[in-house]
Amino acid sequence: MADGGPNPAPRVSVSSRLARLPHNLSFKQARIAVIVAFALGLIFSLFQIYTDLISERDRTAVTFQRILRVANPSAVQAAYGLDNVLAKKVVDGLFE
Numbered sequence: 634m635a636d637g638g639p640n641p642a643p644r645v646s647v648s649s650r651l652a653r654l655p656h657n658l659s660f661k662q663a664r665i666a667v668i669v670a671f672a673l674g675l676i677f678s679l680f681q682i683y684t685d686l687i688s689e690r691d692r693t694a695v696t697f698q699r700i701l702r703v704a705n706p707s708a709v710q711a712a713y714g715l716d717n718v719l720a721k722k723v724v725d726g727l728f729e
Contacts (some may be wrong), residue, residue: 707723
């Protein structure tokens with residue numbers, strides 16, 4: 634063209650754009666951001682599961698100790714008096 638106007642941009646096919654996509658800086662940054670976000674989410678989830686496990690273990694131990702404290706006087710009385718009926722009630726109560 635002799636009119637001195639700007640030359641139109643060369644047309645690039647979609648397949649060549651897709652082939653170059655993994656080499657673009659923005660694509661690399663986005664990929665790294667997604668991987669880091671996934672890794673951080675996984676780490677924080679595992680940490681939360683671990684803290685919940687510890688908390689549940691402690692809560693179970695406290696509950697078990699409370700049950701034993703309640704049953705202890707009856708168990709002592711049954712053992713001291715050799716009372717089979719009371720001993721059976723204590724054992725049945727512990728396993729309910």
